[in-house]
Amino acid sequence: MNETTEAAGHIVGVHGIGQGRTNEVRLKDDWGNALQRGLTRKYGPHTAVPSLTVPHYTGLYRPAPVGGGRHLGPGDADVRDADEPMDADEEDFVTRALAAYAPGPLPEAGRSPDTLGAPLPYLPDAVTRRLAAADARHGRGAGAKVLVLVRQAYRYLHDEELGRRIREVIRAEIERSGARVLIAHSLGSVIAYDMLRRGELRDPDTHTLITCGSPLGWLTVRRRLPGEAHLSVPEPLHWHNLHADGDPVTGGAGLAHVVTSGSLLDTRVSNGIAAPHDAVRYLSQAALADTVLARTAAS
Structure with a gap:
């Protein structure tokens, strides 16, 4: 691709676990750089990269100090x-x-x-x-x-106030940016799907969901979400799920086999053996770049 590719639209990322020692700016840079690598590798250096923000919610997990105890620090x-x-x-x-x-x-x-x-x-x-x-x-x-x-999934699913506040952070960024494409990693995919089932992602305003390293294949997790213990994909949502060999969260399996309503595209990728669950490894995949380019251009 020799000419610059126009990729309109904006992407909101929904991060997963282990982000206590980072922040919104660092997440935006890490995710954006990984996405750029994938797009450049697949389509060349002149490919336009859509804007992206990743609201940071990990701080909501920290309890208030009790009896003069210290505030929990980053991480x-x-x-x-x-x-x-x-x-x-x-x-x-x-x-x-x-x-x-x-x-x-x-x-x-x-x-x-x-x-x-x-x-x-x-x-x-x-x-x-x-x-x-x-x-x-x-x-x-x-x-x-x-x-x-x-x-962390249990705390999100069990603590109604915590869950509400996390979803509020994500929803506020979607509404602020007008994003119609979400990329959700790990626990983030549970949060995004929970918002979908609660009607907090208002289709067709959000029309694309890309999930990576998702634990939604776990029946134990799905049973704690609204609705029945299966995945339902409403029209016109386009859902693309990436799962990696060796990812300890997915066990190398996708999500299509637990979908009973609508359709979901599963793609198996290779993230290497050092960190197969890592978000930036998923984000730099060519398969994800294909979906991002196609769906942001449609925004």
């Missing part, structure tokens, strides 16, 4: 999710999610230093054993990585 929300004790409802949610992620027999009761390292006193034994099973099935450290996602 502490992610740490708090990892080491905070679970109540019975969260334990049930987490064990069900991990059982689906790594089905099969559990290791013997008691913590396994070969798979989990140091003892984890804040985790129930049932969860610890499920983490060991996840490591055995998906590789060392897989369980711990997925646990962070599962616990």
